[in-house]
Amino acid sequence: MVFSFSTIAARRYGYGLKPGEEPAADVEALMAQVQRGAKAKPRFPVEGVAGRRETLGRLVSVRAVEAKAAKDGRPNPDLRRETQRDADRLLTHDAMARINQAVSSENGFYERLASFWLDHFSVSARKSYEMRMMVPLYETEALRPRLAGSFSDLLQAAILHPAMLIYLDQNRSLGPQSPAAAKNGGGLNENLGRELLELHTMGVGSGYSQADVQAAALILTGLAVDDRSFEVAYRPQRAEPGTQELLGKIYGQGGRSAGDQLDMLSDLAARPETARHICTKLVRHFVSDTPPPEMIDTMLAAWAESSGNLPAVYRAMLEHPRAFAEEEGKVIPPFDYVVCGFRAFGLTGAEMDALLKGDEDTKEEMAKPLPVKAQGGRPGANGRALTLEALRRMGQPVWQPPSPAGFPDAADAWLSASQLTERIGWARLAARTLGPELQPIEFLDRALGGAESDNTRLVVSQAPSKIHGLTMVLVSPEFNRR
Numbered sequence: 001m002v003f004s005f006s007t008i009a010a011r012r013y014g015y016g017l018k019p020g021e022e023p024a025a026d027v028e029a030l031m032a033q034v035q036r037g038a039k040a041k042p043r044f045p046v047e048g049v050a051g052r053r054e055t056l057g058r059l060v061s062v063r064a065v066e067a068k069a070a071k072d073g074r075p076n077p078d079l080r081r082e083t084q085r086d087a088d089r090l091l092t093h094d095a096m097a098r099i100n101q102a103v104s105s106e107n108g109f110y111e112r113l114a115s116f117w118l119d120h121f122s123v124s125a126r127k128s129y130e131m132r133m134m135v136p137l138y139e140t141e142a143l144r145p146r147l148a149g150s151f152s153d154l155l156q157a158a159i160l161h162p163a164m165l166i167y168l169d170q171n172r173s174l175g176p177q178s179p180a181a182a183k184n185g186g187g188l189n190e191n192l193g194r195e196l197l198e199l200h201t202m203g204v205g206s207g208y209s210q211a212d213v214q215a216a217a218l219i220l221t222g223l224a225v226d227d228r229s230f231e232v233a234y235r236p237q238r239a240e241p242g243t244q245e246l247l248g249k250i251y252g253q254g255g256r257s258a259g260d261q262l263d264m265l266s267d268l269a270a271r272p273e274t275a276r277h278i279c280t281k282l283v284r285h286f287v288s289d290t291p292p293p294e295m296i297d298t299m300l301a302a303w304a305e306s307s308g309n310l311p312a313v314y315r316a317m318l319e320h321p322r323a324f325a326e327e328e329g330k331v332i333p334p335f336d337y338v339v340c341g342f343r344a345f346g347l348t349g350a351e352m353d354a355l356l357k358g359d360e361d362t363k364e365e366m367a368k369p370l371p372v373k374a375q376g377g378r379p380g381a382n383g384r385a386l387t388l389e390a391l392r393r394m395g396q397p398v399w400q401p402p403s404p405a406g407f408p409d410a411a412d413a414w415l416s417a418s419q420l421t422e423r424i425g426w427a428r429l430a431a432r433t434l435g436p437e438l439q440p441i442e443f444l445d446r447a448l449g450g451a452e453s454d455n456t457r458l459v460v461s462q463a464p465s466k467i468h469g470l471t472m473v474l475v476s477p478e479f480n481r482r
Contacts, residue, residue, distance in 0.1 A: 003326040007449035012329055012482040013286060013318070014108025016340035019446050021106055027318045030109045034311060037110025038148040043349075044097040045136045046090065055090070056133045056230060059083050063129070064228070087132040091125055092388065094136040095398035096356045099387050102339040104349035113147050113314070114139070115335065116285050118399075119406035120278075121158035121200060123167040125399040131166060134230065135399045138163035151278065151308040152269035159196065159265060162225045162232050168192040168404065175221040175240025188240075193217030195404045201268040203277030208247060215246040219264050222256065234258035247271075275303040281409075282317060286482075289330060289410045295320045329482030331411040334394035337423060338387065341474055344447035345434040356383040382433045386426065394422045420475075427474035431467045440469025452478045 006023040009030060010016055017023060024030045045052035066079045102111050118139055125135040142157040142164075158164055165171050173189035174181040181187055193216035197208050222239030225232055236256065243252040244260075249267060251260045268274055279299040283291035295317065302316035303309075317323060332340065342352065391397050401407050408414070435443060440460045444452060452460075456476045463469030473479060 003451060005324060007451050008324050010108060014112060015102050015336060016343045017446060017449050018343040019346040030318055031311065031315055033107040033109045034148050034314065037107035038145060042140055042144060043101045044094040045140065046093045046097055049137065049140055052133065052137050059086055060130060060228060084129065087129055091132040095388055098398055099339065100349060100352040103342045103347060103352055114144055117143050117147060122401045122404050122406035123163050124401055127167050131163060134163045148311055151310055152266055155269050156265050160232055162230045165223055165225050165232065168195060170220055170223055171225040173221055174238050175218060178221065178240055179237040188217055190214060190217040192220055199405055202271060202273040206273040212246055215244045218244050219246065219251050219260050269308060275300055279303065279313065285409055287322065292322050295322050331414050331481055333407060333414050334391055334396040338390055341430050356387065382429055386430060390426050394419060424475055427471040430474065431470035435470045438470060440466055440473060443470050444473045447473055448478050452476065
């Protein structure tokens with residue numbers, strides 16, 4: 001095997017090699033991808049940020065009118081089904097655009113970071129009708145612009161976005177002693193308070209207690225999402241009055257206000273337990289299921305010196321001797337596998353658009369099994385099978401994590417027999433659809449850049465057909481690991 005810096009950079013820290021695209025030659029080139037990516041406009045939401053907010057408001061207003069009419073005895077089930085289809089259709093097109101984003105972007109390290117942080121601050125498009133349209137907006141508004149800034153800013157943007165508040169039911173949470181609870185009933189919801197400590201900042205087993213979880217939830221009361229504009233507002237009548245003690249600090253001493261929540265998030269972002277939790281997750285995601293302690297320590301020093309500046313932490317990871325060690329890397333999850341496959345075939349953004357064009361987003365189609373043969377030789381006929389349907393069957397549908405903890409990030413989650421079966425099916429279909437003119441050895445060189453074993457090269461060279469040879473590249477151990 002030949003492990004060049006560029007090959008490891010593309011495969012371990014990006015979405016793989018792509019013909020015609022120059023891979024990063026050093027750490028500076030990888031860091032430049034982060035800066036460029038943060039300034040770039042993503043391909044989703046499909047109407048853009050302003051357009052999506054208009055669409056969201058319009059469709060929610062239509063639903064509200066229909067709900068009122070139904071309450072008055074004049075239901076219109078067809079209108080309700082139509083708005084549901086509109087939301088599902090937008091989610092489908094956005095999800096395809098997100099796949100295309102990862103395939104087409106020359107800023108692979110930034111795109112991987114975007115996926116990492118999306119999973120860290122996890123929300124699901126299947127939570128509700130509105131969330132189908134809001135989750136792509138969440139990634140574009142709250143996360144992507146802040147991946148090259150401070151963790152504190154990223155934390156505040158993620159937690160205070162309407163998608164997060166809706167997903168974890170914070171918009172329904174009331175202080176038990178608040179005026180709103182006394183008038184209308186209802187009470188405290190601890191979901192966001194718990195996940196804030198357990199997932200987003202300090203991490204499990206880091207020293208906080210159930211009393212701290214409850215205090216965080218009480219401090220968060222008062223946050224609300226307008227059900228028409230979907231703007232986040234602080235409503236004092238919903239907030240728990242008085243002071244709250246969280247991790248030894250008292251909040252609300254000057255009277256409850258939105259500032260309490262900002263102060264809490266800033267304090268949590270600055271805690272050493274948070275730095276260790278985030279640095280450990282970054283190393284686990286990019287380098288090893290068993291993060292080397294010395295690598296984490298180097299990143300922690302960079303975190304402390306820079307007050308949580310994320311590019312400084314990324315750089316410390318990349319500059320560590322273990323970052324480019326020539327060793328067996330992590331198993332790539334389904335989304336990465338599919339994106340790496342498309343990139344290896346050399347698809348451009350326009351070609352990805354053509355591949356995906358014309359698919360209709362119906363539940364019936366989503367339930368169809370993954371085919372193993374091309375249909376009539378038309379790439380567009382297999383667009384869904386190679387993207388959304390494949391990811392659903394592999395267990396990593398776009399923007400639909402199984403829980404607030406996100407998708408698994410360890411090898412055992414993606415090394416089952418069923419996973420291998422699905423990857424073989426995807427590889428066969430991709431080879432038939434995208435690579436009938438390619439020679440297997442040529443494809444091996446472009447996909448792995450010399451990182452394959454002698455045995456893999458021998459198996460590919462002796463394949464009985466081109467399609468079989470291409471499939472062997474895509475299911476090889478080297479292609480499925482970083």
